[in-house]
Amino acid sequence: MKQNKYDDPAFFGKYAQMARSVEGLNAAGEWPAFQAMLPPLAGKRVLDLGCGYGWHCFYAQSQGAAAVTGVDISAKMLARAQQVPGADRIGWQQVAMEDYHPEPEGYDVVLSSLAFHYVADWPSLCRKVAQALKPGGTFLFSVEHPIFTAQGPQAWYCDGEGKPLHWPVDHYFSSGRRETCFLGERVIKYHRTLTDWLAPLLALQLQVNGLREPQPSAQLLADVPGMQDELRRPMMLIVSACKPA
Ligand SMILES: C[S@@+](CC[C@H](N)C(=O)[O-])C[C@H]1O[C@@H](n2cnc3c(N)ncnc32)[C@H](O)[C@@H]1O
Numbered sequence: 001m002k003q004n005k006y007d008d009p010a011f012f013g014k015y016a017q018m019a020r021s022v023e024g025l026n027a028a029g030e031w032p033a034f035q036a037m038l039p040p041l042a043g044k045r046v047l048d049l050g051c052g053y054g055w056h057c058f059y060a061q062s063q064g065a066a067a068v069t070g071v072d073i074s075a076k077m078l079a080r081a082q083q084v085p086g087a088d089r090i091g092w093q094q095v096a097m098e099d100y101h102p103e104p105e106g107y108d109v110v111l112s113s114l115a116f117h118y119v120a121d122w123p124s125l126c127r128k129v130a131q132a133l134k135p136g137g138t139f140l141f142s143v144e145h146p147i148f149t150a151q152g153p154q155a156w157y158c159d160g161e162g163k164p165l166h167w168p169v170d171h172y173f174s175s176g177r178r179e180t181c182f183l184g185e186r187v188i189k190y191h192r193t194l195t196d197w198l199a200p201l202l203a204l205q206l207q208v209n210g211l212r213e214p215q216p217s218a219q220l221l222a223d224v225p226g227m228q229d230e231l232r233r234p235m236m237l238i239v240s241a242c243k244p245a
Contacts, residue, residue, distance in 0.1 A: 006074035052113020054081030210240035
């Protein structure tokens with residue numbers, strides 16, 4: 001069964017307090033890298049899988065996208081997205097992305113931010129995306145980095161005073177389900193090796209043309225307590241690929 005953690009009231013309440021939930025993309029450490037990898041969006045048809053509050057949908061809209069569709073499993077996340085001015089010009093779909101059937105060759109850009117590590121069957125989803133893309137279209141996504149997801153609990157190994165000593169990496173080559181602790185809640189995610197993230201794209205003849213392991217900006221490093229620790233291990237991976245024209 002697909003997990004819909006973001007509709008859990010306790011989890012949703014905590015997620016709503018995160019800086020990226022309150023301030024949007026400017027508080028998302030990976031956004032400058034992700035933004036730089038986006039193609040021009042003016043006049044494009046854009047699909048966002050796991051859109052959450054819809055920050056990337058609204059960005060696409062602000063760039064002049066011709067049509068924007070945001071898909072998410074969570075009613076609460078979409079309800080929040082729909083409160084934003086301009087939301088009525090975006091097509092919101094409350095459905096698991098695994099069960100969504102996009103129009104074949106209907107999109108110039110398929111993007112996803114930090115949602116694919118909730119999906120069990122990655123190769124099937126890649127096939128769906130490849131079918132949804134127009135020839136020449138772009139697939140851009142961020143996920144939690146394999147070094148971040150490998151061990152499971154997603155926590156620093158700390159000394160007796162709570163000071164982070166190191167980030168544990170274990171069971172790296174055992175791709176699959178992990179029980180993580182996110183915002184103090186039990187959340188199921190899926191760990192994949194770097195090869196497992198990329199191999200389905202390559203098998204589908206999608207041309208991988210960008211890869212980033214984003215680091216926080218100098219501003220975030222200066223402003224946010226504890227942010228320096230984000231330089232000790234990667235948290236996110238961003239991949240872009242293109243469907244041959
Ligand atoms: C970390 S949030 C990211 C939201 C948004 N993309 C962003 O970057 O602000 C992950 C989102 O993925 C959604 N999600 C998780 N599993 C999903 C699935 N199987 N199908 C569709 N959405 C899913 C969650 O409901 C949540 O809104």
